Amino acid sequence: MTGQREERTTPAVRPYVITRGRSGAASPELPWETLVVAVAADPPAGPSGLQPEHRRILGHCQGLLSVAEIAAHLGQPPSVVQVLLGDLVDWGLITTRPPVPAAERTDVTMLRKVLHGLESRL
Amino acid sequence: MVSKAASDQPVVPHDAAQPGAGGGPDPEQHYVRSSVAGAAKILVVGPLGVGKTTLIGAVSEIKPLSTEAVMSQAGARVDRGGERTKTTTTVALDFGRITIDGELVLYLFGTPGQQRFLPAWRELARGALGALALVDTRDLEASFDALGHLEDLGLPFAVAVNAFPGSPDHGEQRLREALDLLPQTPLVVCDAREYRSSVQALIALVSHLINAAEPT
Numbered sequence: 001m002t003g004q005r006e007e008r009t010t011p012a013v014r015p016y017v018i019t020r021g022r023s024g025a026a027s028p029e030l031p032w033e034t035l036v037v038a039v040a041a042d043p044p045a046g047p048s049g050l051q052p053e054h055r056r057i058l059g060h061c062q063g064l065l066s067v068a069e070i071a072a073h074l075g076q077p078p079s080v081v082q083v084l085l086g087d088l089v090d091w092g093l094i095t096t097r098p099p100v101p102a103a104e105r106t107d108v109t110m111l112r113k114v115l116h117g118l119e120s121r122l
Numbered sequence: 123m124v125s126k127a128a129s130d131q132p133v134v135p136h137d138a139a140q141p142g143a144g145g146g147p148d149p150e151q152h153y154v155r156s157s158v159a160g161a162a163k164i165l166v167v168g169p170l171g172v173g174k175t176t177l178i179g180a181v182s183e184i185k186p187l188s189t190e191a192v193m194s195q196a197g198a199r200v201d202r203g204g205e206r207t208k209t210t211t212t213v214a215l216d217f218g219r220i221t222i223d224g225e226l227v228l229y230l231f232g233t234p235g236q237q238r239f240l241p242a243w244r245e246l247a248r249g250a251l252g253a254l255a256l257v258d259t260r261d262l263e264a265s266f267d268a269l270g271h272l273e274d275l276g277l278p279f280a281v282a283v284n285a286f287p288g289s290p291d292h293g294e295q296r297l298r299e300a301l302d303l304l305p306q307t308p309l310v311v312c313d314a315r316e317y318r319s320s321v322q323a324l325i326a327l328v329s330h331l332i333n334a335a336e337p338t
Binding site: 063065068069071072073079098099106107110113117118119 | 152153154155156158159160161162163181184187188189190191212217219220221222223226227228229231245246248249251318321322324325328329331332334335336
């Protein structure tokens, strides 16, 4: 059971230090289920803006993972990870695979695929 | 290759509970298969202690993860002599993952139902296929907020009664009336601790989504 773990109150300091005050509103939004992967195993020495947090993210992106999974592994809120991932996208260091687009979410063929995937697990 | 992240986690033994996914157990379950083109998501909603994390844990191919959504709350700001002290609430959202096939993965996000968590819903609900609303028949009222949010957001959902030992059996009709469900909203009973039962609850939801999407 989750108990009281679902809610905590903390001052909002550290996340905004990491992102240098950016809230994520500027960069195109990466939904939590967006899949990301590093372009290369070893990130280049530059660009100069690459912070330790960026390198940690790259370390977690050696295969496909969702934004939410990366946030959980890093122990940072997704809102912070979204900003840092946005930087990495801008620098060409990671590529993203966006979630199923809106038009397909109510597409019967796509939904049947989900259904069959679940049924095959029974 | 096992990443640093995976080694930080307690090791989960690959025991008999491992579901028989199509191609057998995947030795590298940490990462999503490289052939996957994109992800879909379903919300698992309900009040504290209703079994959201239990259900997600039962069906997820990865150990359920927890991430913290930071919300600045309306009403959580305190004015101190002109200086605005902003406190934020962190909501722990547990989630899991199911590989549907070589092209698609499904994420399940556990979303607390209470009214004050509504801001966290807006971001999560955007792009979701639908929601599975968990209900504890010992405390139906605790589920009202979550069901109300789903209706407000226009997110299609199915209701799954998590059958706790000693839960009162209200009978389907009375339960539907108490929860004010539309006739087409599926209502199933599940045991969130059990793999098959939980997958079947998700199947009820997706079947409902298909019915809603099919032009008839």
